[in-house]
Amino acid sequence: MADANKEDFLDDIESLEAELDRIEEDDDALEVDELEQLRGERDEFKDRFMRALADAENSRKRSDRDRREAEQYGGSKLARDMLPVYDNMKRALEAATEEQRSVSAGLIEGIELTMRELLNVFSKHGVTIIAPEVGERFDPNIHESMFEAPLPGTKSGDIIQVAAEGFMLHDRLLRPAQVGVSSMPKA
Numbered sequence: 001m002a003d004a005n006k007e008d009f010l011d012d013i014e015s016l017e018a019e020l021d022r023i024e025e026d027d028d029a030l031e032v033d034e035l036e037q038l039r040g041e042r043d044e045f046k047d048r049f050m051r052a053l054a055d056a057e058n059s060r061k062r063s064d065r066d067r068r069e070a071e072q073y074g075g076s077k078l079a080r081d082m083l084p085v086y087d088n089m090k091r092a093l094e095a096a097t098e099e100q101r102s103v104s105a106g107l108i109e110g111i112e113l114t115m116r117e118l119l120n121v122f123s124k125h126g127v128t129i130i131a132p133e134v135g136e137r138f139d140p141n142i143h144e145s146m147f148e149a150p151l152p153g154t155k156s157g158d159i160i161q162v163a164a165e166g167f168m169l170h171d172r173l174l175r176p177a178q179v180g181v182s183s184m185p186k187a
Helices: 002-025 032-073 076-095 097-102 103-124
Strands: 127-130 143-149 157-163 165-171 172-176 177-182
Touching: 002 032, 076 103, 076 165, 076 172, 103 127, 143 157, 143 165
Parallel strands: 143 177
Antiparallel strands: 127 165, 157 177, 165 172
16 A cells, blocks of 8 residues: 555656656747746645655564564563462472471472472563562562651661562563661761
8 A cells, every 4th residue: 555655646746846857848849837836846746745654664663563562572471470379389398397298298389390390381471580689679660568667786778678579571571579668867
């Protein structure tokens, strides 16, 4: 469709230029006003053609950008929905006592294998874990403060507890890490 319009514009411009050439050769054929009118039409066609080309190029660039974003971030809803699965499996593994591990070794091993596979899928699709450590500085871009408490031996803004890990999808935040932050007053 765009190529047909392009060809039509080119044909119109070429026919106008041919008509102008003919007129310039035959001085008596048309008056100056008519010549200027034809030149104006030619210039208008050229302008419309250039605008149509620019619109087509912008449209192509926009669709390329949209396609790239859909490839990278199209699965963000699914990834976000999988985060509670990760959280629950991690809690299950952390809650298992040594006695439970010895009695239900196969079950625990199955959960660990499933957790590793989930982490591999996350990695394959650009999902990375934000795992802050106690003592790091609070960063509002990747952390969510769940509470503040004065804790001796810390500075205001230090992370004092990690409630839940956060996640990034490529360079976008899926879920901030949930942390407790020190509100220790300055001495």
